Amino acid sequence: MDKVFISQLHVDTIIGVYDFEKETKQSLYFDIEMLCDIKPAAKTDDINLALDYSKVSERVIAHTTAKPLELLETLVEQLAAIILAEFNTDEVTIRVSKPAAVAQANTVGVQITRRKAS
Ligand SMILES: Nc1nc2c(c(=O)[nH]1)N=C([C@H](O)[C@@H](O)CO)CN2
Numbered sequence: 001m002d003k004v005f006i007s008q009l010h011v012d013t014i015i016g017v018y019d020f021e022k023e024t025k026q027s028l029y030f031d032i033e034m035l036c037d038i039k040p041a042a043k044t045d046d047i048n049l050a051l052d053y054s055k056v057s058e059r060v061i062a063h064t065t066a067k068p069l070e071l072l073e074t075l076v077e078q079l080a081a082i083i084l085a086e087f088n089t090d091e092v093t094i095r096v097s098k099p100a101a102v103a104q105a106n107t108v109g110v111q112i113t114r115r116k117a118s
Helices: 039-044 053-066 072-086
Strands: 002-013 026-036 091-097 109-115
Touching: 002 053, 026 053, 026 072, 053 072, 072 091, 072 109
Parallel strands: none
Antiparallel strands: 002 026, 026 091, 091 109
16 A cells, blocks of 8 residues: 655644643654555546645644643544544554653654554
8 A cells, every 4th residue: 555654744832741841832743654545646646636745734733733732642642533534544653753852862752553443
């Protein structure tokens, strides 16, 4: 199966468990892969038949900045449900990185894969 992907989508937002995290935005970076069949878009050269990575990116940014959350787990589950419901893909993998969270680490984060219920 083909994939449409988004790499290192940068979003600044309020997220975190601790009080100090509820006042200052932090950077998150998203890597997203969505299974799809690219042939209809390729045959017609029509964006309307493509899984539009610009529209997915806009939706991820809008949701991530809409309401403060504590856990990365909550955020990626919500985003996976939105992508599966609103876009033409049966399986999505989302990896979110929060590089400022652990000073001694290059980055930390969470990755999930979710499928549309059959
Ligand atoms: N599995 C997780 N562990 C932690 C999270 C998280 O969202 N998922 N969050 C924090 C804090 O908010 C951290 O980022 C602040 O340093 C700690 N562990």
